[in-house]
Amino acid sequence: MTSRPQSNVDGPAGESTNNSSDPPHSSGQSGGVPPGPDGLPIVGNTHSIIREPFAFLDELHGYGDVVRYRILGNTVTALFHPDYVQRVLVEEPETFERYLFADQGFDFAPEGILFTQGEQWRTQRQLMQPAFTVDRIRSYTDTMARYAEQTADSWETGDEIVLNRAFSRLTLRILTNALFDLDLEPGESDAVTRAAQLINEQSNSRSVAGFLPEWVPTPGNRRYHRTLEAYRDRVDTLIEERRADAAGTEEPGDDLLSVLVHHAESNGGALTEREIQDNLITFTFAGHETTSLVLTYAFYLLTQHDDVRRRLEAEQQAVLGGATPTFEDVTRLEVTDRVLQETMRLYPPAYIIFRKPTRDVTIGGYDVPEGTVLSLPQYRIHRDERFYDEPEAFRPDRWREECVNDRPEYAYFPFGGGARHCIGMRFAMLELKVVLTTLLQRFDLELVSDPDLALSPGATLQPADDVHVRLTERT
Ligand code: HEM
Incomplete structure (x- = not known):
């Protein structure tokens, strides 16, 4: 069964739903598995990703700020809120290590600085x-x-x-x-x-x-x-x-x-x-x-x-x-x-950064087990209308200091x-x-x-x- 997209981009039921650009915060209780499209058995969402990868990211975001999808045997959890990006990349680097699909064969330089840990x-x-x-x-x-x-x-x-x-x-x-x-x-x-x-x-x-x-x-x-x-x-x-x-x-x-x-x-x-x-x-x-x-x-x-x-x-x-x-x-x-x-x-x-938690964690109230692939999609977060008016428009003036101060830091990375x-x-x-x-x-x-x-x-x-x-x- 496919979980239905949520009407807002906050977390699971029972969490505070405050300002729409605020991420949900964990209530301390486990919120279970993040929502997301289930796709077909075995191949998961691979077909949609191949057909329309960027539209697929939009579709995913319709399920919330913490969304699960499947791609050929891997379960991936996508994070769409800047505060989660900040937590994963900046605040807890020991908990979230770099993942570059080396185990899937994408390891053109395994002993180089991109891949080592x-x-x-x-x-x-x-x-x-x-x-x-x-x-x-x-x-x-x-x-x-x-x-x-x-x-x-x-x-x-x-x-x-x-x-x-x-x-x-x-x-x-x-x-x-x-x-x-x-x-x-x-x-x-x-x-x-x-x-x-x-x-x-x-x-x-x-x-x-x-x-x-x-x-x-x-x-x-x-x-x-x-x-x-x-x-x-x-x-x-x-x-x-x-x-x-x-x-x-x-x-x-x-x-x-x-x-x-x-x-x-x-x-x-x-x-x-x-x-x-x-x-x-x-x-x-x-x-x-x-x-x-x-x-x-x-x-x-x-x-x-x-x-x-x-x-x-x-x-x-x-x-x-x-x-x-x-x-x-x-x-x-x-x-x-x-x-x-x-x-x-x-x-x-x-356009997308991957990490893997080295232990079980809770993000936005949802359980994310150790080893889950986490994706942080710059492409989608950079075009989120919660942080950018008319996000598809090319407007260099968004980068004037007074506008930058209005956005969470990791709405842009x-x-x-x-x-x-x-x-x-x-x-x-x-x-x-x-x-x-x-x-x-x-x-x-x-x-x-x-x-x-x-x-x-x-x-x-x-x-x-x-x-x-x-x-x-x-x-
Ligand atoms: C506009 C140009 C560039 C963009 C958008 C870019 C983007 C990025 C991003 C997003 C990461 C972090 C990936 C992650 O956390 O998983 C990264 C890492 C890295 N970049 Fe760049 N990069 C650029 C130019 C360069 C240049 C010019 C160099 C070398 C002179 C470079 C060398 C590296 C290296 C070696 C890493 C790995 C660092 C580490 O793991 O310690 N990049 N880059």
Whole structure:
């Protein structure tokens, strides 16, 4: 039997139903199993997820703020209220550990910082943190601007550009240069972006392949394994080369690759070869695909909102007057900052975060047993009308300070939260502003592909089709 959606989004009967944006709080008594759609036997709700994943999230939210659903044998509990997000990510990190479907075969880098837990994760995070301090981030500004300018130089008015592909190449080159001190050849960057694309396809919850374990020899799985193996070989060579460069020098370079190699077990340090390898793979994936997507969505939105684009141009003129942005300039680009925040509200690259409780817990009065997969869907919470008026509208002014103060903090969490929040957040924000500003100072863009942007839920939130624009003269 299917439980009926509740008319409000509060908890089970008997709990206080106060202000509609307040979450239910546990009365201390167990409220039983959360409500939710039961779906078909065995496959659970898999069919609905594959057919219409985003509509399915809306449907789920109709059952309340704590909702249970089933996907091929797993029971998942979705949390739709910012206070629950805050509890899970920030307040009780020991109780809720990261879950990334590694047991379902989605483990492209199991010994890297994305997948590790406990002491192993803490050691890695501490070793890598120095590459992300404000001063280090500031020092990446020139690299970001240089590569953005090279891209602009390679574009000409009248050209048709596939935004998602162009930005994937650009952000990968920025990342590998800033963090690994490497200058990738175009052929090499294509191989890496192809590997990232396969990781996305592999985890695409719309395709049936996304639900098959990794060992099933589908053509997609074979290609994925071949590509990952080739990529691992390449990463091994990079590590060896860096080790050879470092031999005989007292102080390692301060880029992330040199730091990782310096802390290798073979060097008396804490990291195994596999951890170094997996972290390079992790950073190349997590660090370029995400920013590339935000740039793609931001430019897409700007082609649809002339008024916002004009305000951006006015700000750039006032702050930069055509010059290459410096770190200090970037801190003054307030409209640009709001445009990017609003872009990530509507199109969060990490559109859902998963956790697993390490013990039985009660959330919103409902029992959630140890090991239940918890999903925190940014995509849906960012579009919740309890926290955003006309949530589907692109309105950068929502990010003016006075509006932000009216919302619960975790109504917006594109970079996650708590101890495991995105280590690359500052890097990403700087890069987004530098690239957006550099390109917009040179070109206007006109959308050529379908203005109705269809989305595809892979490991990150992808446009279902390439996004084409034509470059026009900047007036
Ligand atoms: C707009 C761009 C980005 C977005 C939206 C984003 C989003 C996120 C989110 C939501 C998480 C937390 C996932 C969770 O808690 O389960 C995360 C973690 C992470 N991100 Fe990002 N990210 C971005 C850019 C970057 C960049 C540029 C880098 C590297 C330079 C990076 C590296 C990482 C790493 C290594 C983690 C794992 C951290 C840990 O577990 O300690 N990300 N990111």
